[in-house]
Amino acid sequence: MTNPLRLPLTGYRILSAEQYGAGPYGTMFLAQLGAEVIKIEPPKQGDTARAVGPHFLREGESLYFQSFNLNKKSVTLDLTAPTGQAVFRRLAQNAHAVANNMRGDLPDKLGLTYAALAEINPAIVCAHLSAYGRDNDRAKWPGYDYLMQAEAGFLALTGEPEGPPVRFGLSMVDFMTGTMMTIGLLAALIEAARTGTGRDVDVDLLSAAVHQTSYPAVWYMNEGDVTPRAPRSAHPSVTPSQMFRTADGWIFVMAQLPKFWAILTGKIDRPDLASDPRFATPADRLANRETLTTVLDAVFQQQSTAHWLGVLQGHMPVSAVNPLDAALDNPFLRETGMLDTVAHPDRPELRVLANPIRLDGERLPNRAGPLLGADTASVLVEAGYSVAEIADLKASGVI
Helix, strand or coil: CCCCCCCCCCCCEEEEECCCCHHHHHHHHHHHCCCEEEEEECCCCCCHHHHCCCCEEECCEEHHHHHHCCCCEEEECCCCCHHHHHHHHHHHHCCCEEEECCCCCHHHHCCCCHHHHCCCCCCCEEEEEECCCCCCCCCCCCCCHHHHHHHCCHHHHCCCCCCCCCCCCCCHHHHHHHHHHHHHHHHHHHHHHHHCCCEEEEEEHHHHHHHCCHHHHHHHHHHCCCCCCCHHHCCCCCCCEEEEECCCCEEEEECCCHHHHHHHHHHCCCHHHHHCHHHCCHHHHHHCHHHHHHHHHHHHCCCCHHHHHHHHCCCCCEEECCCHHHHHCCHHHHHHCCEEEEEECCEEEEEEECCCCEECCEECCCCCCCCCCCCHHHHHHHCCCCHHHHHHHHHCCCC
């Protein structure tokens, strides 16, 4: 019998006043890596994600919520009430970190900052994820992923050149910002373990979105080069690296390096393209991208996507352009363990995604996201509250 997987964050306790997607996505990584993540939710309605449709396990328990809250505990607590604040501070005494993804002006008001908690727990780390930051004129502004994609230039970089700006199909700014928050939180935890002193860690959606503009940003800031949209979702400066039509769909081909261009022309039985002066160098191919696209479309449209994958896969970077159902029904995901099943009270075999991180070659263990308030009583008992005190808190609406 094999030993259970050692999870590196076992023994760490994280309180998280979180909702919706960005913050919960980040703290789910902590929970899957072994931390005890205690999700602080408003009594009665809980995290707004619980009510996001269209698919539900029960009333107020959505599949959307499960996407971001595996492995966590749920405690209902009214942080706006003085009594709720007292409960929170007692829990924070024995926590390693507090995370939140509230509007920028709220952490100070709700006592979620290092300044508010250092006196009771000098080593505590307080991680804040907001839309625009906590220290500027936009601190009170609400904000969401799609707005950040718009303001940071993502929409202008995405889509066909002649079409309207297009957002990502997924809330990637949320997910990246949540991941960045966990990186900052973990770094601060390492320091706190070494020094005994915690701190605030801040990340905001707009800063994260702007940071992801990466090399186009550096090109513009240094050369005044504004990266345009390219047809067929193509790479801005390398070709062929784009979608091509096949007999029954689309294929994405990436001849990013000269060796892959040579492989491509050989595998599709068009060695004449390699010697064609219009396509001789990367610069030539870029200058004649439209012509090259027409030529390669004519080749790829002679056979199906599956045929061309059989010819090219394993020899050069290439992929089918899958719809979501085909992407998730991909047998390779089952082979690599990226699809998992957890037990939920309403669905004994709830299908979820595995964490992409592996430890010693093994995927991280998953369990279903908690029902609202499922762990309130046990967490408060552990914090020293009596059954009678817990009943009083419940009767008053604080939990």
